[in-house]
Amino acid sequence: MPHYNLIDLLLTMMVFVVWPVSSFFVGRQFDRAPLDEAGLLRRYWKIIVKGILISSLILVSWYWFSRSYLALGLQIGVLGQLGLVLDVLLVALCAYILLFQEMSPDKLRLLRVSGEVRNCPPSESEN
Known part of the structure; x- marks a missing residue:
């Protein structure tokens, strides 16, 4: 049985609870506002930053707890x-x-x- 820790719980909550709820409210906000190039670009950058953030948190968690990178497919x-x-x-x-x-x-x-x-x-x- 793998050993889970608080960072694993944080990552799981972010992916399955926080970001979908955030995405729902941001999507409703964008539906009400007229679509312009700056708003669309800002939305794309937010998606990119979220992806980089979650990937970084996973890598830091793996490094911090000395887990095998083979489980992530990185070797x-x-x-x-x-x-x-x-x-x-x-x-x-x-x-x-x-x-x-x-x-x-x-x-x-x-x-x-x-x-x-x-x-x-x-x-x-x-x-």
Whole structure:
């Protein structure tokens, strides 16, 4: 039988109670507010920060209590590590393209008309 501790209970409560309730109330708040690019971006960053926070808490808990990283699937071979590095580079490239490259208003308008971009409202430069 594995040994559970207070941090395990905290992580479980955060994942199964706190964040779903928080998500419910934040979702209702976003439903009432008009969708704009800044609000949508802020919502995405909150999701990213929550994911990084819970992953960090799990790793700290595993380290603090000297648990085997094999149970988390973190002891992988050289090819697995190479694959992980390639995945990180691919995600970094996609994030760079999405966050830092500017798209012309004409191209953005064309994408919206074609239906490929559905969740972004028109920006001020397009109006």
